[in-house]
Structures are given as structure tokens and as C-alpha cells.
Amino acid sequence: MVDLRDLTLPNYDLPTPPAMAFRQYGSDVEQGLGERLDAADGFIVITNEFNHGYSAALKNVLDHYFIELSHKPIAFLGYGNVGGARAIEQLRQVVIELDMVPIKYSVNIPGSAVLRYSRGRRRRRGVRAARGAPRAAAREPQPGGPTPRRRARA
Numbered sequence: 001m002v003d004l005r006d007l008t009l010p011n012y013d014l015p016t017p018p019a020m021a022f023r024q025y026g027s028d029v030e031q032g033l034g035e036r037l038d039a040a041d042g043f044i045v046i047t048n049e050f051n052h053g054y055s056a057a058l059k060n061v062l063d064h065y066f067i068e069l070s071h072k073p074i075a076f077l078g079y080g081n082v083g084g085a086r087a088i089e090q091l092r093q094v095v096i097e098l099d100m101v102p103i104k105y106s107v108n109i110p111g112s113a114v115l116r117y118s119r120g121r122r123r124r125r126g127v128r129a130a131r132g133a134p135r136a137a138a139r140e141p142q143p144g145g146p147t148p149r150r151r152a153r154a
Ligand SMILES: Cc1cc2nc3c(=O)[nH]c(=O)nc-3n(C[C@H](O)[C@H](O)[C@H](O)COP(=O)(O)O)c2cc1C
Pocket: 048, 049, 050, 051, 052, 053, 079, 080, 081, 082, 083, 084, 111, 114, 120
């Protein structure tokens, strides 16, 4: 398992495209990841979705390698508001250019599930509190106005 948060892979800046210069790495980090990718028979990529796309960090990794990835199957698990569906569609196009074999089926975990079961739980509480604040203020009795039917929760 490779977590991109643990990698300090530089932004792509190799002198020759990886599809033309096999396994020529610019740093130890690039080489280390290259060797791990080389050793794998296939991949399952877990991706989020921001603004209908996958992350720049993931694209940066894909751009760094070719021979390590080519001719290997790749499947996707997406999460986000719509389960990363659009990010995965984009990724399928990109990995074909790397001579990979994207698998038709994917796992899509919709945002609410992710938010509940991951670190989003706390974030949601914060969002609810932020959303609730102006509503609660709006329900405050106004001088001369009607009595509010429900009191805002604390
Ligand atoms: C700026 C921003 C844009 C987002 N855009 C989308 C989107 O286009 N589609 C989607 O399904 N989810 C979208 N989301 C929801 C994220 O995919 C979701 O919060 C996910 O958990 C973020 O991944 P992370 O927890 O690994 O950071 C967006 C979230 C943010 C903060």
C-alpha cells in the first residue's frame, strides 16, 4: 500500500519522458516508488474527487512512470459526493495512455458514507454547527415579530 501523503515525490521534471527513457529516476524517492511499482502485478487506486477531477498528486505519480505500469491491470475505488465516479472516468483515459489495462468495474463509496466513517465525522459536525448558527440567529424573537415556533438547538 502506498499512501501519497507519505511521499515527497517532486513535481514531474525529468529530462526525458518515462515512456522513452525507462527507469531513469531523478531522485531516490522516484526510484524507490518505481521499484515498488515494478514489483506489482497490478494496482488498485483509491481516489477522491475534487471539482469533478482526481488529485494532482495522483497525476504527478502517473506521469513519473511508464514501463513500471504498462501492460498491468488497474482497478479503482472512488469516494466523494458521488463516489469518485467522474475522477475514475478521467483516470481510465489517462492510464490507457500508459498502456495499462483499466478494469471495467469499480467501487464507489458515496460521500455520506465516507464522511460518517472517516475523519469527516468531526468535519460534518463543524459544518452543521456553522450552518445552524445563522438559522438559530434568524429564529431569535424579533421585537414586535411573531413568537418562533421552535427554539434553536444549542
Ligand atoms: C474543494 C472541494 C471540491 C470537491 N469536489 C467534489 C466533486 O466534484 N465531486 C465529489 O464527488 N466530491 C467532491 N468533494 C468532496 C470530496 O471528494 C470529499 O470531501 C472527500 O472526502 C475528500 O477527500 P479526502 O478526505 O481524501 O481529502 C469536494 C470537496 C472539496 C473540499
